[in-house]
Amino acid sequence: MIRDYSDFLPPSGSSKIPEREPSPMERLGWNPFFSQQTDLDAAADAPPVRVVEVHRTGLRVLGENLDTLIPPVPNATVGDWLIYNPQRPSNSKVLERKSVFERRAPGSDRKRQLIAANVDTVFIVSSCNKDFNIARLERYVALAFEAQVTPVILLTKADLCDDPDAYVKAASAISNRVLVEVLNALSDEPIAKLAPWRKPGQTIAFLGSSGVGKSTLVNALFRDGMADTAAIREDDSKGRHTTTRRQLHFTAEGCAVLDTPGMRELQLTDVETGIADVFADIVALARQCRFNDCRHGTEPGCAIQGALARGEIDPDRRARWNKLVAEERFNASTLAERKTADKSLHKMINAIQQKNRK
Numbered sequence: 001m002i003r004d005y006s007d008f009l010p011p012s013g014s015s016k017i018p019e020r021e022p023s024p025m026e027r028l029g030w031n032p033f034f035s036q037q038t039d040l041d042a043a044a045d046a047p048p049v050r051v052v053e054v055h056r057t058g059l060r061v062l063g064e065n066l067d068t069l070i071p072p073v074p075n076a077t078v079g080d081w082l083i084y085n086p087q088r089p090s091n092s093k094v095l096e097r098k099s100v101f102e103r104r105a106p107g108s109d110r111k112r113q114l115i116a117a118n119v120d121t122v123f124i125v126s127s128c129n130k131d132f133n134i135a136r137l138e139r140y141v142a143l144a145f146e147a148q149v150t151p152v153i154l155l156t157k158a159d160l161c162d163d164p165d166a167y168v169k170a171a172s173a174i175s176n177r178v179l180v181e182v183l184n185a186l187s188d189e190p191i192a193k194l195a196p197w198r199k200p201g202q203t204i205a206f207l208g209s210s211g212v213g214k215s216t217l218v219n220a221l222f223r224d225g226m227a228d229t230a231a232i233r234e235d236d237s238k239g240r241h242t243t244t245r246r247q248l249h250f251t252a253e254g255c256a257v258l259d260t261p262g263m264r265e266l267q268l269t270d271v272e273t274g275i276a277d278v279f280a281d282i283v284a285l286a287r288q289c290r291f292n293d294c295r296h297g298t299e300p301g302c303a304i305q306g307a308l309a310r311g312e313i314d315p316d317r318r319a320r321w322n323k324l325v326a327e328e329r330f331n332a333s334t335l336a337e338r339k340t341a342d343k344s345l346h347k348m349i350n351a352i353q354q355k356n357r358k
Contacts, residue, residue: 028050030048048063049062049066051076052248054245073089073090073091074090077114077115077246078116079118079119079203080118081095083095097118101143103268104331119149120203121204122144122150122205123206124151125154127155127157129160129161140207141153141174146270146272152180154181155181156212157213158182164182198251202255202256204258205260206259222249268324268331269331281313282313282317282318286304
């Protein structure tokens with residue numbers, strides 16, 4: 001089913017940020033979605049806090065009159081809201097999320113890796129140079145669609161290329177539900193162009209490869225050196241890692257801004273709907289095939305092959321769809337197998353422990 005993304009567009013009218021002073025908790029992103037999950041009577045002893053930094057050894061959390069480091073909390077990531085347990089911080093409860101980004105972790109251990117939670121808008125950043133990769137952008141958009149987070153593609157460094165319109169055209173062809181903005185990250189453009197999404201209580205995130213300008217955009221929103229930056233390598237336009245951990249910064253207006261390290265690999269898992277939304281035209285054709293189990297190869301009555309023969313769809317785009325669908329199915333199945341194996345191991349350990357107690 002194709003979902004309605006009309007709410008993904010920026011609000012009409014003035015983009016001026018409201019003058020009402022947000023409360024300290026609203027500045028952190030607290031809203032009724034989270035408050036309805038809490039017990040007001042218990043808040044004094046177990047207050048809500050938000051994860052603003054993820055370190056190897058623990059989490060930094062912020063709350064009302066609270067700023068502390070705590071040990072790792074299972075299944076918690078940057079952007080999460082926790083019910084803080086002062087006596088046993090690692091037992092703090094993770095509140096239900098509005099949204100979550102996750103991927104299959106790099107390597108062969110087949111784990112699922114959380115990227116960020118409770119994001120309202122994701123800015124997918126790419127530069128107008130050799131780093132631009134349409135397949136990678138499609139992956140990020142599918143990730144956003146699956147999480148039901150508003151995606152906006154930002155193209156940087158247009159001043160350094162001869163034909164930025166070609167990059168805009170390619171990015172715009174990904175989906176008619178995704179806005180594409182071109183901006184100079186070193187100018188005042190980010191303040192004005194990103195204002196429709198930079199509202200009090202909102203959480204925005206910047207995702208993309210290293211060196212595309214994510215940290216520079218974060219700095220532009222704060223008008224200071226909030227995040228470290230570095231130049232790209234001139235020989236291949238590849239970026240250098242300057243952000244080494246995921247962390248939330250907060251503007252004076254009360255908008256949470258997430259800066260993330262560049263991701264060399266974005267293996268998708270459990271994003272079947274997101275992929276279908278990115279390739280809605282091809283999915284619609286697949287439903288017209290003569291056979292329900294059509295593999296869209298040499299089967300008779302294949303609507304996709306017919307559209308290819310008539311030149312109605314791009315062969316490269318169809319190939320990228322095939323690749324993502326196959327990858328998603330493989331990752332989802334292998335992660336499910338790992339989960340089953342972990343459960344079996346846990347049961348075996350419990351059985352041995354119970355036997356030893358007798």
